[in-house]
Amino acid sequence: MTGTEPVVPDFQALAQPGVQRLRAYDPGHDLVALRREYSGSFLVELGSNENSHGPSPRAREAVLDVINELHRYPDPLGGDLKLTLASYHGLDTAQILLGNGSHELLMMLAQVFAGPGLDVVAARYGFAVYALAAQAAGANLRLADALPKEHAMSRGHDLTALAAQVGPDTRLVYVANPNNPTGTWFSSEALEHFLEAIPPQVLVVVDEAYHEYVTDPAVASALLLMERFPNLVVARTFSKGYALAGLRVGFIAAHPELVAVMERVRESFNVNGLALAAARAALYDQDHLDWVRERNTEERELLARQLRERGLFVPESQTNFLLVDFGREAAPLEAALVQRGVVPRPMVGYGLPTCLRITVGNRDENRRLLQALDEVLA
Numbered sequence: 001m002t003g004t005e006p007v008v009p010d011f012q013a014l015a016q017p018g019v020q021r022l023r024a025y026d027p028g029h030d031l032v033a034l035r036r037e038y039s040g041s042f043l044v045e046l047g048s049n050e051n052s053h054g055p056s057p058r059a060r061e062a063v064l065d066v067i068n069e070l071h072r073y074p075d076p077l078g079g080d081l082k083l084t085l086a087s088y089h090g091l092d093t094a095q096i097l098l099g100n101g102s103h104e105l106l107m108m109l110a111q112v113f114a115g116p117g118l119d120v121v122a123a124r125y126g127f128a129v130y131a132l133a134a135q136a137a138g139a140n141l142r143l144a145d146a147l148p149k150e151h152a153m154s155r156g157h158d159l160t161a162l163a164a165q166v167g168p169d170t171r172l173v174y175v176a177n178p179n180n181p182t183g184t185w186f187s188s189e190a191l192e193h194f195l196e197a198i199p200p201q202v203l204v205v206v207d208e209a210y211h212e213y214v215t216d217p218a219v220a221s222a223l224l225l226m227e228r229f230p231n232l233v234v235a236r237t238f239s240k241g242y243a244l245a246g247l248r249v250g251f252i253a254a255h256p257e258l259v260a261v262m263e264r265v266r267e268s269f270n271v272n273g274l275a276l277a278a279a280r281a282a283l284y285d286q287d288h289l290d291w292v293r294e295r296n297t298e299e300r301e302l303l304a305r306q307l308r309e310r311g312l313f314v315p316e317s318q319t320n321f322l323l324v325d326f327g328r329e330a331a332p333l334e335a336a337l338v339q340r341g342v343v344p345r346p347m348v349g350y351g352l353p354t355c356l357r358i359t360v361g362n363r364d365e366n367r368r369l370l371q372a373l374d375e376v377l378a
């Protein structure tokens, strides 16, 4: 013992400027603590847009098949999954970059293509990760206004406003179709017009995390536009429609040369062996995905109707969640719901303090949600 206290560095000041300004991603409620508190009783988890219908049984089998290989590193290239993805989506394997969830890839895009002195464009009421990615890279975030609340695509992307934010220093534009947390969407035709308005050296990232839930025939995947627009990057995940959120696997599809540049910063073995096997098996089971989509559509429309009957503002959604506007501060309602074992996602961080984002669960979960809501609103 010397008697002098060790000097604790000022870590905040040591962080690079972009990170100094950053706040960590808010994953919503502490579900581990809530599960402990509610152990033995039924907790209705509707805060993270997880898929209550579960993954393909084939994905579970595929995981069991590799469970004896836990001492091995996974395939560093994820070759089998890339081949399956390439054949399913009509891509070349060189156009695919796999990620430990698509969140990782959205961050990497900004790390590689943005930075201090450069702009990243995203939309108000867009997915929180885009702002995080831009700021972590030290880039300047330019937020485009969203469509008004009263619009049919309530608070959704205004593609004209987005294009107007693109300037000479813009390197990346992030859009989600459908969007989280609004549930809104835009047509393939609208996307095409948008892409025509964007200079070819600006990368446009179209995040299709909820594409598997889409039923509107006006929306085809942006993957079909990749040949025409080499600056287009399409992000997909196995966390939502494929119900593999616990395994962490997603991918981007882009020009092979963009993928090659991003490969330089990809961590080795970033996608684990269980995830590689499960994702591949899930892709092969499109019948299961169709079943999930049908279940979700039916439950979403029913739940939306039931919420509207209670006088709440619930815009249309093409996803597995609803953005519910209570027309008054939602925090007390939300606390009362959590007290009753129902967990939605607060929207204060998105600048929507009167809203909660509620995942469409299975029939039983939705019924419990409505039951709790009726008590809370009474």
Ligand SMILES: *Cc1c(COP(=O)(O)O)cnc(C)c1O
Pocket: 049, 100, 101, 102, 103, 104, 127, 176, 179, 180, 207, 209, 236, 237, 238, 239, 240, 245, 248, 249, 250
């Ligand atoms: C859930 C979600 C993702 C997917 O995240 P993962 O890291 O793949 O689990 C990406 N974008 C949006 C808009 C999402 O809502």
